[in-house]
Amino acid sequence: MKKIIFLTLKISVSIALLVFLFKKADMGNVWAIMQSMNFLILAVVALLYAVSQIISTYRWSLFLPNAGIHVPFLKLVSLYYVGMFFNIFLPSAIGGDVVKSYYLYKFSGKGGNSLASVFLDRFTGFFALVTIAVVSLMFGYSYIKDTYAPTLIIALAATFFLSSLILWNKGLHNWALVIIGKIKLFGINEKIESLYNAVMLYKSKPIILLKAFGVSFVIQFISISIFYLISKGFGMTVSMGYFFLFVPIAVSISMIPISLSGLGLREGAFVYLFTKVGTTDAQALSISLAGFTVMVMLGLIGGIEYMRLGATEFKIQNSKSKI
Numbered sequence: 207m208k209k210i211i212f213l214t215l216k217i218s219v220s221i222a223l224l225v226f227l228f229k230k231a232d233m234g235n236v237w238a239i240m241q242s243m244n245f246l247i248l249a250v251v252a253l254l255y256a257v258s259q260i261i262s263t264y265r266w267s268l269f270l271p272n273a274g275i276h277v278p279f280l281k282l283v284s285l286y287y288v289g290m291f292f293n294i295f296l297p298s299a300i301g302g303d304v305v306k307s308y309y310l311y312k313f314s315g316k317g318g319n320s321l322a323s324v325f326l327d328r329f330t331g332f333f334a335l336v337t338i339a340v341v342s343l344m345f346g347y348s349y350i351k352d353t354y355a356p357t358l359i360i361a362l363a364a365t366f367f368l369s370s371l372i373l374w375n376k377g378l379h380n381w382a383l384v385i386i387g388k389i390k391l392f393g394i395n396e397k398i399e400s401l402y403n404a405v406m407l408y409k410s411k412p413i414i415l416l417k418a419f420g421v422s423f424v425i426q427f428i429s430i431s432i433f434y435l436i437s438k439g440f441g442m443t444v445s446m447g448y449f450f451l452f453v454p455i456a457v458s459i460s461m462i463p464i465s466l467s468g469l470g471l472r473e474g475a476f477v478y479l480f481t482k483v484g485t486t487d488a489q490a491l492s493i494s495l496a497g498f499t500v501m502v503m504l505g506l507i508g509g510i511e512y513m514r515l516g517a518t519e520f521k522i523q524n525s526k527s528k529i
Contacts, residue, residue, distance in 0.1 A: 208390040216466045223470030227477060227491055235488035239440055240496065247439035247494035248500075251432050255500050258325050259286055265391045265421040268414050275310065284308055284511050291508030293393045294467055294501065305327060326408060326418065333370075336363050339454040346451035355475070357521035430454070436496045442489055444480065452479040455493070469498065 228236065263286040267279060280322040293302030303324050313440050341360050343350075350356060366411040368381045408414055456475035460468025480490035 213466075214523050216464065220465040220470040222469075223465065223474055226469070227473055227487070231477070231487035231491045232294050235486070236492050236495070239488055239492040242440055243436075243496065244439040244441075247435055248496075251435050251439070251496075252500055252504065253426055254432050254435070255504055257433075258425050259283075259290065259504070261421060261425055261428070262286060262327070262331070265330065265425070266323060268418050268421075269323040269408065270324050271315065272408060272411055272414060273323055274314055275319055275323065277310070277313055281313070284515060287508035288502075288512045288515075289362070290501075290507065291505045291512060294505040295509075322408075326415075328368075330415065330418040330422045331425065332366060332425045332503045333419060335454060335457060335494060336366050338423075338426055339363070339448075339458045342454045346479075348457065349451070349479060350455065353478070355455060355459060358462070362458055362461070371374045426454070431455075432500075433493055433497050436493050437489075439496075440489065440492060442485065444485060446482060448480070452476070455479065465520075467498075 233434060260283060263279070263283045266286065267277075267282055270277060270282075289302030291307040292305045295301075306320045307317075307324045311317045312321070314320060318506065339359050340363050343356055347356060399462050402518070430449050430453045431446075433446075433453050434446045437444050437449075452475075456472055456479060457468075459475045460472035462468075473491055476494035477487050477490040479485060480493070485493075
């Protein structure tokens with residue numbers, strides 16, 4: 207019941223924010239801008255987004271051999287798209303990660319290592335996002351100094367930094383585990399310890415982590431460029447530099463878990479930030495919605511893959527292995 211209530215609240219927040227933004231921007235103006243999209247640029251945007259998912263799959267694959275997991279790359283691409291589908295359509299932002307971990311476990315029989323690989327893939331990607339967001343905040347502070355955005359981004363960065371210290375420092379990790387152990391909720395301390403031991407396989411493999419960090423920055427560069435290309439497809443002339451300032455901030459804000467897939471929060475951030483550099487409400491809203499639409503369209507490929515492969519391809523390879 208709590209999950210249903212929480213999901214309902216998320217949907218309500220997204221709907222309320224979108225209704226407010228559409229009224230503010232005028233739905234007719236937004237629709238007119240969306241219709242003006244250059245379809246060649248739209249095709250390039252879709253291709254770039256698809257490529258970014260393949261590059262993300264490569265980042266994930268970096269963590270698998272060291273964990274003793276050997277999966278064909280095309281299988282991983284399929285799983286990544288399935289995960290993207292669930293990330294979009296499940297109420298939790300980590301829904302796709304759970305699905306990827308589960309199916310990788312079914313294929314490899316290595317539950318803890320499967321979960322650790324997905325965790326590190328997400329961790330390195332989040333590191334790049336937070337880093338770019340903090341740098342963007344320093345350069346673009348004057349645009350958002352009168353909002354809560356700086357506080358939110360600093361809090362996000364601080365939380366990530368503290369969590370990283372607890373993860374990678376054994377003393378801090380043991381201290382945190384003692385506190386968690388007192389909770390005794392569904393054996394959560396044992397599960398965290400299992401994940402920790404699997405993640406620690408990479409502590410002595412800095413090259414793998416550095417490669418993943420580097421790939422993550424490439425992925426973020428592509429993601430930001432996608433929004434810039436969308437604006438060009440609408441015939442706008444906003445400098446690309448503003449996209450590197452504002453998109454990481456907007457994406458960081460959209461990660462606040464009070465809306466469905468960040469819908470509404472991200473669009474509100476786009477409107478607030480980009481109207482400060484000359485775009486109209488309708489133009490800024492259109493850029494964000496077009497990016498989300500492309501993501502949803504490609505995410506549906508993951509849904510098709512899930513239906514195609516879910517019942518036949520992902521077989522348990524080692525039934526004696528346990529998560």
